[in-house]
Amino acid sequence: MPAQCPVCSQAYEPEPGFYWGAMYISFGFSTGMMLVIGALVYYLLGDPDTWVYIMAVAIVAVLMTPFNLRYSRTLMLYLFGGVNYNPQYAEAGQAR
Numbered sequence: 001m002p003a004q005c006p007v008c009s010q011a012y013e014p015e016p017g018f019y020w021g022a023m024y025i026s027f028g029f030s031t032g033m034m035l036v037i038g039a040l041v042y043y044l045l046g047d048p049d050t051w052v053y054i055m056a057v058a059i060v061a062v063l064m065t066p067f068n069l070r071y072s073r074t075l076m077l078y079l080f081g082g083v084n085y086n087p088q089y090a091e092a093g094q095a096r
């Protein structure tokens with residue numbers, strides 16, 4: 001992750017330990033994902049053995065880790081980092 005945005009110079013880590021809170025957002029993502037996968041396995045596979053649930057949830061959790069990490073940090077930055085959309089930089093961002 002770069003230290004700041006190459007277009008508008010927004011600092012991506014406003015203060016040390018800023019992304020500690022992203023852990024809780026990531027936890028929410030993971031929990032929701034596990035509930036959805038568990039329900040899908042239950043209804044699509046007709047309530048199989050417990051190891052099928054565990055394997056399905058584990059595989060999806062590992063595959064979704066990059067998504068989870070990035071979007072929890074992005075949400076943290078937007079919700080608590082004082083980052084706002086500024087149309088002045090929109091064109092510069094598209095040009096790259």
Ligand SMILES: [Zn+2]
Pocket residue numbers: 005006007008009010089
């Ligand atoms: Zn920017």
